[in-house]
Amino acid sequence: xxxxxxxxxxxxxxxxxxxxxxxxxxxxxxxxxxxxxxxxxxxxxxxxxxxxxxxxxxxxxxxxxxxxxxxxxxxxxxxxxxxxxxxxxxxxxxxxxxxxxxxxxxxxx
Amino acid sequence: xxxxxxxxxxxxxxxxxxxxxxxxxxxxxxxxxxxxxxxxxxxxxxxxxxxxxxxxxxxxxxxxxxxxxxxxxxxxxxxxxxxxxxxxxxxxxxxxxxxxxxxxxxxxxxxxxxxxxxxxxxxxxxxxxxxxxxxxxxxxxxxxxxxxxxxxxxxxxxxxxxxxxxxxxxxxxxxxxxxxxxxxxxxxxxxxxxxxxxxxxxxxxxxxxxxxxxxxxxxxxxx
Numbered sequence: 001x002x003x004x005x006x007x008x009x010x011x012x013x014x015x016x017x018x019x020x021x022x023x024x025x026x027x028x029x030x031x032x033x034x035x036x037x038x039x040x041x042x043x044x045x046x047x048x049x050x051x052x053x054x055x056x057x058x059x060x061x062x063x064x065x066x067x068x069x070x071x072x073x074x075x076x077x078x079x080x081x082x083x084x085x086x087x088x089x090x091x092x093x094x095x096x097x098x099x100x101x102x103x104x105x106x107x108x109x
Numbered sequence: 110x111x112x113x114x115x116x117x118x119x120x121x122x123x124x125x126x127x128x129x130x131x132x133x134x135x136x137x138x139x140x141x142x143x144x145x146x147x148x149x150x151x152x153x154x155x156x157x158x159x160x161x162x163x164x165x166x167x168x169x170x171x172x173x174x175x176x177x178x179x180x181x182x183x184x185x186x187x188x189x190x191x192x193x194x195x196x197x198x199x200x201x202x203x204x205x206x207x208x209x210x211x212x213x214x215x216x217x218x219x220x221x222x223x224x225x226x227x228x229x230x231x232x233x234x235x236x237x238x239x240x241x242x243x244x245x246x247x248x249x250x251x252x253x254x255x256x257x258x259x260x261x262x263x264x265x266x267x268x269x270x271x272x273x274x275x276x277x278x279x280x281x282x283x284x285x286x287x288x289x290x291x292x293x294x295x296x297x298x299x300x301x302x303x304x305x306x307x308x309x310x311x312x313x314x315x316x317x318x319x320x321x322x323x324x325x326x327x328x329x330x331x332x
Contacts, residue, residue: 096171096278100179103145103165107183 001048008047016040039076114210115141115189118162119176120197124152127197131160134195137203143184144197145176153197174282178275185270192270194263201262205302209264212298219269219295222255223262223302233306251287255299259283262302269295 016037023033046053046069053065062068116139120127127144134142144157148170158164165179177194184192191210195201201223212218225232232240243258261283265273272293275282290297 092278093276095169096175099167099169099171100175100182103167103179104183104186107163107165 005047005050009044012040012044012047016044111139111210112141113190114139114193114206115143115184115187115191116193116195116206117177117180117184118142118144118157118195118197119147119173119180120144120149120153120157121147121170121173121176122149122151122153123197124149124156126199127153127162128156128160130195130197130199130203131157131162133203134206135161137206139193139203139206141184141187141189143180145180147171147173147176172277172279172282174275174280174285175278177282178273181270181273181275185267189270190267192265192267194261196261200260200304200306202303202305205262205300206264209262209300209302212300213264213266217296218298220263220265220290220297221300222257222297223260223304224255224257224299225260225302225304226256227301228303229306231306232304236306247284247287250284251291253287253291255287257299260302260304262304 019028019033019036019040022028023030028036050065053068055065057063057065057068060068062071116134118127118130123130131142131144140161142162143165144154144162145165145167146154146157147167154164154166163183165183167176167179181192191213193206193209195206205223209221209223212221240258244255247258248254259280263286272295273286273289275285277285289295
């Protein structure tokens with residue numbers, strides 16, 4: 001294993017710990033905790049066995065393992081940004097509704 | 110008296126103008142005036158209240174679209190039959206409200222939109238260019254070809270006001286309203302109005318127009 005592999009494994013273990021902690025504090029739902037745990041376990045496994053990625057890449061018709069990791073990462077990041085965008089818009093709408101109701105209530109008093 | 114008509118004004122840092130605007134409305138017998146102070150902490154609310162308007166306070170700034178919708182919701186709950194969107198900065202003329210409301214009251218249309226090119230003289234060239242661009246953009250987004258865009262002067266009946274659930278908090282609401290007109294098949298008419306320009310009341314500059322376009326595009330494709 002290279003130094004980089006050790007770094008990745010350490011990061012994955014720390015993030016897995018944080019995920020478990022957030023779940024225990026009820027800041028993550030069971031599904032969120034499962035998805036994030038799977039991701040960090042995946043990072044750990046890949047660090048230990050990089051050939052596994054090359055094998056997976058071959059299965060889906062991509063030449064190099066590292067390319068597969070990059071493609072999947074970009075897709076995952078796009079998905080996360082989309083979800084975040086949606087959530088921010090939703091929060092903004094809720095905030096406006098709250099400010100509106102408060103303004104109308106205060107005027108009625 | 111125009112007891113069945115409510116004038117709705119979204120105001121943001123308009124302490125210099127709002128008092129005069131409210132007084133001019135009262136002089137023209139519009140007594141139901143709702144000013145929504147959209148989070149400004151200057152004397153906007155005081156001036157509006159002293160002049161005789163009902164003032165609603167947004168605790169934080171949420172944008173013109175959000176403020177107008179707050180005013181509309183309040184007016185609807187108060188039983189208003191006809192609602193008018195009016196600017197806080199003195200660009201619109203109180204004496205022209207009658208022309209705007211008349212087709213709605215007569216039942217010919219559900220909503221009227223002010224158009225500025227016939228009555229407003231000397232529109233700055235830069236402003237004209239932005240406006241023509243906005244008209245084209247508005248057409249591409251909504252499919253409705255209007256002779257003006259975004260001057261903010263509108264009159265509508267209760268039914269139309271209930272239909273216009275403005276979701277765009279900021280300036281994009283102007284195009285959103287046109288989208289609703291098309292979607293719900295509202296009857297509309299454009300009425301010539303006079304828009305007053307001076308350096309202090311120049312509302313939407315080029316940068317502003319670009320921001321509106323950006324917001325509308327995003328809203329159309331991602332919401």
